[in-house]
Amino acid sequence: xxxxxxxxxxxxxxxxxxxxxxxxxxxxxxxxxxxxxxxxxxxxxxxxxxxxxxxxxxxxxxxxxxxxxxxxxxxxxxxxxxxxxxxxxxxxxxxxxxxxxxxxxxxxxxxxxxxxxxxxxxxxxxxxxxxxxxxxxxxxxxxxxxxxxxxxxxxxxxxxxxxxxxxxxxxxxxxxxxxxxxxxxxxxxxxxxxxxxxxxxxxxxxxxxxxxxxxxxxxxxxxxxxxxxxxxxxxxxxxx
Amino acid sequence: xxxxxxxxxxxxxxxxxxxxxxxxxxxxxxxxxxxxxxxxxxxxxxxxxxxxxxxxxxxxxxxxxxxxxxxxxxxxxxxxxxxxxxxxxxxxxxxxxxxxxxxxxxxxxxxxxxxxxxxxxxxxxxxxxxxxxxxxxxxxxxxxxxxxxxxxxxxxxxxxxxxxxxxxxxxxxxxxxxxxxxxxxxxxxxxxxxxxxxxxxxxxxxxxxxxxxxxxxxxxxxxxxxxxx
Numbered sequence: 242x243x244x245x246x247x248x249x250x251x252x253x254x255x256x257x258x259x260x261x262x263x264x265x266x267x268x269x270x271x272x273x274x275x276x277x278x279x280x281x282x283x284x285x286x287x288x289x290x291x292x293x294x295x296x297x298x299x300x301x302x303x304x305x306x307x308x309x310x311x312x313x314x315x316x317x318x319x320x321x322x323x324x325x326x327x328x329x330x331x332x333x334x335x336x337x338x339x340x341x342x343x344x345x346x347x348x349x350x351x352x353x354x355x356x357x358x359x360x361x362x363x364x365x366x367x368x369x370x371x372x373x374x375x376x377x378x379x380x381x382x383x384x385x386x387x388x389x390x391x392x393x394x395x396x397x398x399x400x401x402x403x404x405x406x407x408x409x410x411x412x413x414x415x416x417x418x419x420x421x422x423x424x425x426x427x428x429x430x431x432x433x434x435x436x437x438x439x440x441x442x443x444x445x446x447x448x449x450x451x452x453x454x455x456x457x458x459x460x461x462x463x464x465x466x467x468x469x470x471x472x473x474x475x476x477x478x479x480x481x
Numbered sequence: 482x483x484x485x486x487x488x489x490x491x492x493x494x495x496x497x498x499x500x501x502x503x504x505x506x507x508x509x510x511x512x513x514x515x516x517x518x519x520x521x522x523x524x525x526x527x528x529x530x531x532x533x534x535x536x537x538x539x540x541x542x543x544x545x546x547x548x549x550x551x552x553x554x555x556x557x558x559x560x561x562x563x564x565x566x567x568x569x570x571x572x573x574x575x576x577x578x579x580x581x582x583x584x585x586x587x588x589x590x591x592x593x594x595x596x597x598x599x600x601x602x603x604x605x606x607x608x609x610x611x612x613x614x615x616x617x618x619x620x621x622x623x624x625x626x627x628x629x630x631x632x633x634x635x636x637x638x639x640x641x642x643x644x645x646x647x648x649x650x651x652x653x654x655x656x657x658x659x660x661x662x663x664x665x666x667x668x669x670x671x672x673x674x675x676x677x678x679x680x681x682x683x684x685x686x687x688x689x690x691x692x693x694x695x696x697x698x699x700x701x702x703x704x705x706x707x708x709x710x
Contacts, residue, residue, distance in 0.1 A: 307646075307684060308680075309660055312677050312680055320674055323673070416548060420653060430551075431551065434556075440555040440556045440559045441559050444548060444556050448544045448548050448549075455543040
């Protein structure tokens with residue numbers, strides 16, 4: 242019986258690594274979603290006519306793209322509880338509120354992802370030909386109509402390749418939240434390596450899982466790009 | 482706001498800044514040199530060399546830096562041949578491992594940037610140079626290298642900023658650079674926001690200086706290209 246379990250050690254750890262990879266995917270998807278919302282808001286501030294909003298957006302992207310992701314993670318993990326507790330006290334709750342590591346990690350990676358996504362959306366917006374917006378105005382489309390019919394579909398199409406890069410960054414950044422104990426792929430590889438003393442084996446296995454994830458997502462984004470560009474003349478394909 | 486605490490923290494963090502800078506400079510230099518080799522292999526006719534370079538770039542760009550640092554710091558130490566080898570006194574130092582991992586990683590990214598720069602050279606320029614009899618090293622030194630250098634500067638400055646940010650990961654294998662020290666101070670004092678804000682200021686300043694220097698270099702190298710200046 243004893244040897245049976247030992248024999249299966251490898252497969253049991255690999256199963257845990259696989260589960261870790263799923264958590265990594267979940268973290269990346271949640272962070273990308275948070276980043277998409279933040280990125281859209283920050284992008285609209287960047288393009289706004291109000292100086293204050295432009296300034297705030299500029300500070301946001303400069304700071305979050307300029308400091309190490311690890312710092313953002315530490316601040317939100319160690320400082321997050323005091324922010325949330327402070328907010329709780331404001332609303333009359335007197336106890337201490339702890340922020341789960343998963344939430345703090347997703348928030349941190351999402352904040353960084355948002356800064357990069359804002360730039361992607363801004364670039365895509367600026368790449369929409371002015372003439373089309375003018376044409377839409379000329380035939381009397383209102384602001385919301387222009388946004389929904391002309392701007393949004395094109396910004397989405399032009400953003401795909403940039404979003405693919407941000408996805409890769411976010412996927413790799415998600416490995417950093419292993420330091421606050423979230424049981425994602427990196428953390429699982431470390432655990433497997435440390436418990437079995439087979440550092441090289443399990444860390445390589447973790448690395449291979451990451452390569453599979455990045456490679457697969459690269460293919461998916463390329464496919465999305467192809468689908469989105471299907472109806473466009475081939476001359477614009479190389480432009481973005 | 483406790484100015485004394487902020488000042489004391491800033492001083493303590495600044496004393497760790499040289500280590501961050503050293504990590505950055507050493508790994509950028511080593512990574513840059515390695516990137517030249519990888520790029521050369523990547524564009525070589527020999528399928529063995531180019532597929533090695535492709536695999537290298539795929540592996541180091543596709544996996545997180547943290548796992549690369551761990552593989553080198555913990556992974557290599559597992560093998561007796563490494564522990565008994567002549568390089569062991571260096572390889573057991575976390576600082577050396579961090580520099581190796583950072584260099585290997587940035588080499589993958591920089592090689593792709595270099596390849597992009599090479600592709601941006603107009604074929605006509607090379608034909609013109611050949612037609613007046615330049616070839617081999619002369620062609621490389623006078624035409625290819627300067628044009629590539631100018632083409633890669635914007636994306637290389639982004640890569641350098643990413644490198645500065647990446648040095649923070651060395652703290653996880655106990656290199657006491659700025660992030661590591663900040664983490665230690667914050668866990669001793671529980672003043673998370675003050676401490677990490679000071680660290681953020683240091684990184685932002687460093688990145689600002691790097692971006693400005695690269696912009697200056699770009700401006701100097703392309704003065705004749707830019708009518709506005």
